[in-house]
Amino acid sequence: MTMEKNNPASPGRSQRQSLIYVTLTALFAGLIGAGTFIALPLPGSPVPIVLQNMFALLAGLILGPALGAASAGLFLLAGILGAPVFAGASGGIARLLGPTGGFLAGYPLMAATAGLIAGTPRPDRPTSAGRLILGIAAGLASVYVPGLIRLKFALDYSWPETVLAGCLPFLPGDAIKGLAAGCIAPRLRRAAAEHLHG
Numbered sequence: 001m002t003m004e005k006n007n008p009a010s011p012g013r014s015q016r017q018s019l020i021y022v023t024l025t026a027l028f029a030g031l032i033g034a035g036t037f038i039a040l041p042l043p044g045s046p047v048p049i050v051l052q053n054m055f056a057l058l059a060g061l062i063l064g065p066a067l068g069a070a071s072a073g074l075f076l077l078a079g080i081l082g083a084p085v086f087a088g089a090s091g092g093i094a095r096l097l098g099p100t101g102g103f104l105a106g107y108p109l110m111a112a113t114a115g116l117i118a119g120t121p122r123p124d125r126p127t128s129a130g131r132l133i134l135g136i137a138a139g140l141a142s143v144y145v146p147g148l149i150r151l152k153f154a155l156d157y158s159w160p161e162t163v164l165a166g167c168l169p170f171l172p173g174d175a176i177k178g179l180a181a182g183c184i185a186p187r188l189r190r191a192a193a194e195h196l197h198g
């Protein structure tokens with residue numbers, strides 16, 4: 001017992017760390033999926049307002065780029081396999097191939113982008129407010145790249161129509177989500193750092 005505590009590379013410690021990684025990844029995948037139950041339709045747009053992208057953003061900010069992207073990927077896999085985790089409590093690969101599928105596919109990119117810029121949380125390395133803000137902004141912006149491309153070609157929109165339908169109406173809501181993430185993330189990053197690297 002004493003040797004296992006003193007040796008950071010002991011098998012027992014490695015197994016515990018792996019269990020923590022898996023648990024946190026699954027937890028955030030579940031949170032992203034739970035965000036589907038808070039969806040508001042927008043008149044004139046096929047893309048609803050959901051909290052899923054905020055949870056995907058938090059996954060990257062709190063767990064770092066690799067585990068954050070893995071959480072979003074696990075969420076997508078569950079949806080593809082039929083779990084009702086997409087907007088409107090729907091599932092199946094058809095939703096991913098539909099007009100809004102690019103936004104869903106962009107969740108791992110969002111988590112990875114936010115996590116890369118903010119950095120993987122570590123107990124000995126506090127994150128500056130500037131890096132956190134930049135990570136939030138870049139993470140939120142990154143999901144629009146695959147989202148708008150898919151929306152344009154799926155509905156045969158012009159680029160102005162695409163931006164009007166899939167971007168502009170969501171910017172105020174994303175700003176609020178980004179602010180909320182900025183308030184939530186620092187404390188949770190510290191807690192995650194203790195478990196991931198403690």
